[in-house]
Amino acid sequence: MKIIVFMKQVVNKDAILRINKEGTWVEEGDISYEVNESDGYALEEALRLKEKHGGGEVVICSMGPQRVKAVIKDGLARGADRAIHVVLDNLNNLSPFAAAKILAEAVREENADLLLTGLQSDDQGFAQTGVIMAELLGLPHATIVIEVDASNEALRVKRELESGWYQWYSMPRPAMLTIQSGISQIRYATLKGIMAAKKKEIKEVQPSSEGTSAASFQRIEKIYFPQKTKQTQFLGGGDAKKGAAELAEKLRAEARVI
Amino acid sequence: MSARTDAIESEGGQFLTADVSAEEVFTREDLSPAQQMFGRIAEDFMRTEVLPHEERIYNKDWALTRELLLKAGELDLLRVDVPEAYGGLGLDKVSSAYVSEQIGVMPSFAGSLGAHTAIGTFPLIYFGNDEQKARYLPRLASGEWVAAYALTEPGSGSDALAARSRATLSEDRKHYILNGQKMWITNGGFADVFTIFAKVDGERFTAFIVEREMGVVSGREEPKLGLDGSSTTALILENVRVPVENVLGRVGEGHKVAFNILNLGRLKLGTRNIGSAKQALSRAIKYSVERHQFGRAISEFGMIRQKLGEMAVRCFVGDAMVYRTLGDVDRALASIPPEETARVLKAIEGFAVECSINKVWTSEAQAFVVDEALQVYGGYGYSKEFPAERAYRDARITRIYEGTNEINRLIIPTRLLKNPQTAQLFTKETARRALEDSQDLAKTIETHFSAERDMLSRAKRLVAFTLGRARATYNDAIANEQEVLGHIADIIIEVYALESAILRTEKLIGAKGEAAATIPIDITRVYASDAADRMEHSARQVAAALAKTEELDHLLNSVRRLTSHTTYNTVAARRRISDSLIRAGRYHL
Numbered sequence: 001m002k003i004i005v006f007m008k009q010v011v012n013k014d015a016i017l018r019i020n021k022e023g024t025w026v027e028e029g030d031i032s033y034e035v036n037e038s039d040g041y042a043l044e045e046a047l048r049l050k051e052k053h054g055g056g057e058v059v060i061c062s063m064g065p066q067r068v069k070a071v072i073k074d075g076l077a078r079g080a081d082r083a084i085h086v087v088l089d090n091l092n093n094l095s096p097f098a099a100a101k102i103l104a105e106a107v108r109e110e111n112a113d114l115l116l117t118g119l120q121s122d123d124q125g126f127a128q129t130g131v132i133m134a135e136l137l138g139l140p141h142a143t144i145v146i147e148v149d150a151s152n153e154a155l156r157v158k159r160e161l162e163s164g165w166y167q168w169y170s171m172p173r174p175a176m177l178t179i180q181s182g183i184s185q186i187r188y189a190t191l192k193g194i195m196a197a198k199k200k201e202i203k204e205v206q207p208s209s210e211g212t213s214a215a216s217f218q219r220i221e222k223i224y225f226p227q228k229t230k231q232t233q234f235l236g237g238g239d240a241k242k243g244a245a246e247l248a249e250k251l252r253a254e255a256r257v258i
Numbered sequence: 259m260s261a262r263t264d265a266i267e268s269e270g271g272q273f274l275t276a277d278v279s280a281e282e283v284f285t286r287e288d289l290s291p292a293q294q295m296f297g298r299i300a301e302d303f304m305r306t307e308v309l310p311h312e313e314r315i316y317n318k319d320w321a322l323t324r325e326l327l328l329k330a331g332e333l334d335l336l337r338v339d340v341p342e343a344y345g346g347l348g349l350d351k352v353s354s355a356y357v358s359e360q361i362g363v364m365p366s367f368a369g370s371l372g373a374h375t376a377i378g379t380f381p382l383i384y385f386g387n388d389e390q391k392a393r394y395l396p397r398l399a400s401g402e403w404v405a406a407y408a409l410t411e412p413g414s415g416s417d418a419l420a421a422r423s424r425a426t427l428s429e430d431r432k433h434y435i436l437n438g439q440k441m442w443i444t445n446g447g448f449a450d451v452f453t454i455f456a457k458v459d460g461e462r463f464t465a466f467i468v469e470r471e472m473g474v475v476s477g478r479e480e481p482k483l484g485l486d487g488s489s490t491t492a493l494i495l496e497n498v499r500v501p502v503e504n505v506l507g508r509v510g511e512g513h514k515v516a517f518n519i520l521n522l523g524r525l526k527l528g529t530r531n532i533g534s535a536k537q538a539l540s541r542a543i544k545y546s547v548e549r550h551q552f553g554r555a556i557s558e559f560g561m562i563r564q565k566l567g568e569m570a571v572r573c574f575v576g577d578a579m580v581y582r583t584l585g586d587v588d589r590a591l592a593s594i595p596p597e598e599t600a601r602v603l604k605a606i607e608g609f610a611v612e613c614s615i616n617k618v619w620t621s622e623a624q625a626f627v628v629d630e631a632l633q634v635y636g637g638y639g640y641s642k643e644f645p646a647e648r649a650y651r652d653a654r655i656t657r658i659y660e661g662t663n664e665i666n667r668l669i670i671p672t673r674l675l676k677n678p679q680t681a682q683l684f685t686k687e688t689a690r691r692a693l694e695d696s697q698d699l700a701k702t703i704e705t706h707f708s709a710e711r712d713m714l715s716r717a718k719r720l721v722a723f724t725l726g727r728a729r730a731t732y733n734d735a736i737a738n739e740q741e742v743l744g745h746i747a748d749i750i751i752e753v754y755a756l757e758s759a760i761l762r763t764e765k766l767i768g769a770k771g772e773a774a775a776t777i778p779i780d781i782t783r784v785y786a787s788d789a790a791d792r793m794e795h796s797a798r799q800v801a802a803a804l805a806k807t808e809e810l811d812h813l814l815n816s817v818r819r820l821t822s823h824t825t826y827n828t829v830a831a832r833r834r835i836s837d838s839l840i841r842a843g844r845y846h847l
Binding site: 016 | 291292295296298299302303332333334335337338347349841842843846
């Protein structure tokens with residue numbers, strides 16, 4: 001079974017963020033990065049499937065500048081077999097469609113049996129890239145997957161629904177699954193794994209021209225921190241009874257606490 | 259490259275005369291991606307598996323400590339120094355020390371793990387024969403067995419060779435029977451394998467590999483000032499039967515094992531000390547931002563900012579020193595096959611002066627940082643409910659163990675006088691010339707730090723003057739002049755620290771440009787300014803102790819010339835340093 005895992009590098013959760021001068025993204029100079037949390041679970045699921053079903057290959061695909069190699073090498077150290085690095089300096093303006101287009105082109109020839117990724121990214125959080133990629137590759141997909149059963153010809157997956165409900169879902173292979181965080185205990189890389197990773201292949205590829213032209217459809221105009229404001233309103237205009245009624249209405253309609 | 263490696267093999271202590279450029283030194287910024295990943299595994303392990311159990315570990319739950327050591331083994335964290343042929347990874351010293359740095363965030367666990375991987379396992383790696391290595395190393399590398407090192411006795415601490423434990427050959431000549439007592443043995447409560455030193459027939463000092471099953475009995479847990487979460491006990495040896503095959507090295511050559519292992523231990527200790535200091539500093543930064551008094555975060559007050567700034571100076575300079583030495587050692591070892599352990603040890607021994615310098619400097623830097631960190635916490639610092647108190651207590655031992663700082667200070671000048679490579683640098687003649695010589699060493703190097711490098715080259719002449727003059731005055735009796743030797747050691751230590759700081763920052767400027775190095779530049783200038791004051795003080799004490807009355811003024815003038823410097827605006831610089839720490843929310847260099 002050949003499994004491709006799409007992994008994104010995102011800003012470290014503990015990083016103290018500052019907005020850049022242009023107001024279009026965070027200042028990247030002094031922040032650290034980590035792997036997108038749910039993508040880490042996707043890799044773990046891929047490695048477990050490979051171990052359970054006696055072999056195959058786990059291939060990491062990651063997009064971004066050279067620093068993305070850290071995510072790739074970490075994944076290789078944990079046990080992935082090889083990697084594809086789509087070299088692209090700036091991901092921030094990519095719409096989910098453009099990202100999916102470029103990634104789909106990068107792996108189309110691989111003809112994988114299964115494609116996994118996290119359910120959404122911790123930075124922009126569109127939760128669409130995996131789904132659009134499935135569409136572009138003509139594959140069935142399932143989202144928010146918490147369990148994968150690949151022991152039969154048809155793939156069975158368990159999805160998380162709202163309010164504690166779950167859903168089992170069958171689909172043909174190959175397929176694309178977006179994986180929920182927290183579904184397993186992620187293994188550590190070992191020092192031996194790191195040394196073994198040095199010998200594993202990381203293929204660098206350039207984004208296709210179709211992909212990059214799709215990238216120009218959309219750009220970030222402005223990002224900003226949520227603004228905290230305080231406002232004082234006088235209710236009732238001196239009439240206590242009217243004020244009380246207005247207050248009750250506001251608590252019900254605006255604050256929604258009663 | 260090979261000329262350079264050959265040269266460096268015997269270059270320990272040579273920093274005092276040679277002019278060093280930034281390209282020649284290793285810095286923390288030069289860690290390879292793989293080395294960074296090794297460190298990250300250790301960091302993740304500590305954060306997710308060890309730190310959450312701090313209370314249990316500090317309550318002496320040794321079963322948990324052993325379980326965690328086994329887990330560390332699964333991640334290969336115990337295999338770093340073990341040769342590949344025996345289940346290890348045989349990694350370089352930089353990797354090994356960088357991993358230790360991460361483990362240093364919990365000093366008690368670092369004590370247990372470090373005693374196992376360093377002084378516990380090193381004797382077998384460097385002195386074991388093939389059978390001994392094959393029997394013990396794979397089990398130690400996996401964490402299945404835990405190791406300990408037993409040198410000290412109730413009556414012999416620094417004077418290790420005065421040990422009274424005895425080993426007597428049994429009548430059938432198959433066993434040595436060990437009797438005696440050992441003290442302060444880290445992992446003593448639960449270790450399986452010990453390197454124990456005893457004198458064969460009360461005379462020939464010898465190292466033995468002893469399994470607990472052979473009859474080693476642990477004393478009670480020693481109540482200690484700090485490191486409550488690491489096991490420290492006495493060992494009682496009563497007719498412990500050790501097979502003759504378990505003599506480590508040769509009978510009568512235990513001193514070689516003992517001193518080489520301490521030297522190796524010191525090499526790695528520095529990163530652990532600075533690792534703990536950085537942890538204490540990062541916590542203090544966070545606290546100072548959260549704690550409000552007089553309507554403001556205390557991090558906004560100048561006194562607190564000065565503290566944070568100076569703590570960062572010590573952390574940055576400490577890292578500069580220890581990684582420089584580690585890089586030099588790795589370069590020296592690169593041309594030596596690891597199985598030629600005698601050559602490996604000799605090469606590392608060549609850096610004994612640097613190892614002692616780093617041991618003294620980093621342990622005192624750590625002491626400073628944990629003390630100031632506690633002060634930042636104010637009253638809460640004194641409470642056991644907050645982490646500063648434990649860090650403060652845990653740090654105290656680092657100035658005592660692995661050779662007290664006093665012993666290590668004595669090692670520095672006496673080694674330089676003993677080593678034929680450096681001995682000729684310190685004579686009456688070189689002392690005289692050091693005062694006259696106006697040649698400026700630093701002019702050959704392009705630098706951002708012309709004033710600091712100028713001061714550095716004069717400080718090296720100050721060493722030539724003080725040590726050369728002391729030797730001429732005291733001759734062979736110099737060993738009795740510990741106070742003077744101590745002051746000279748302090749000057750030598752400052753020279754190494756200052757030079758390492760300059761080199762690290764120069765290299766950073768070279769790699770990333772001046773704009774990316776503004777804080778390291780401030781740090782280096784602050785350190786240089788203060789170091790010059792300290793060196794002047796030490797040199798004046800030496801001059802006063804050595805001079806005849808009529809020449810004292812002349813010598814003090816010379817000292818002033820060699821240490822003169824303009825005072826940098828360290829107040830403003832420390833503010834800039836602390837601003838950068840506060841912005842990052844932690845120590846980030």
